[in-house]
Amino acid sequence: xxxxxxxxxxxxxxxxxxxxxxxxxxxxxxxxxxxxxxxxxxxxxxxxxxxxxxxxxxxxxxxxxxxxxxxxxxxxxxxxxxxxxxxxxxxxxxxxxxxxxxxxxxxxxxxxxxxxxxxxxxxxxxxxxxxxxxxxxxxxxxxxxxxxxxxxxxxxxx
Numbered sequence: 001x002x003x004x005x006x007x008x009x010x011x012x013x014x015x016x017x018x019x020x021x022x023x024x025x026x027x028x029x030x031x032x033x034x035x036x037x038x039x040x041x042x043x044x045x046x047x048x049x050x051x052x053x054x055x056x057x058x059x060x061x062x063x064x065x066x067x068x069x070x071x072x073x074x075x076x077x078x079x080x081x082x083x084x085x086x087x088x089x090x091x092x093x094x095x096x097x098x099x100x101x102x103x104x105x106x107x108x109x110x111x112x113x114x115x116x117x118x119x120x121x122x123x124x125x126x127x128x129x130x131x132x133x134x135x136x137x138x139x140x141x142x143x144x145x146x147x148x149x150x151x152x153x154x155x156x157x158x
Contacts, residue, residue: 006043006094017041018127020134025059026066028138030131033119035107036100038078040134042067044095051095052087063097069145070099073137084113 005012006027017029025046031039044063049055055063071083080101087097100113108114122130 004048004094005092006096007048018131020131021138023066023069023138023142025055025062028066028070028134030127030134031098032121032127033115034122034130035115035120036102036113038074038080038101038130038134039113040070040074040099042070042097042099049095050089050093055095063095067097067099069138069141070134073134073141074099074101076141077133077137081109086113 005016013029015032017031020028020030020040022028022045025044027043027045029041029043031041033039042063044055044059046055046059052060067085071085074080075083078101081104082102084100084102085097086100087095089095098113102109102113
């Protein structure tokens, strides 16, 4: 798709977010504006899809499972009081989900998150640390899920 920075994965995308990892049908990015500490974007990566209902097969389940995994990782790492989820697409219509930690007494508590007029930027060192922490926590959660699935499978043979 022309002019889709999620498909192109070029400079426009890198100016807004930093790649964290790929989990199945989703790319996970750390949003550079850290007004909401830990905010990530989960992007469907199996072609330019604009709507949830257009995802083929079990991809919807896989994508929402990834969104949930990212939300759990962000809650564990940054102690969010609530996670807000948003899928818009009016301007950037490639299917993506904003996974936005919210904090009591923090920006936008009690309402939907907004992109502020002035972004809260971090140093490259801080971004790198956050990306590495998120990646490690996602890996840990995925491994614990795999162990849980193996235990479930061994229990089912009884």
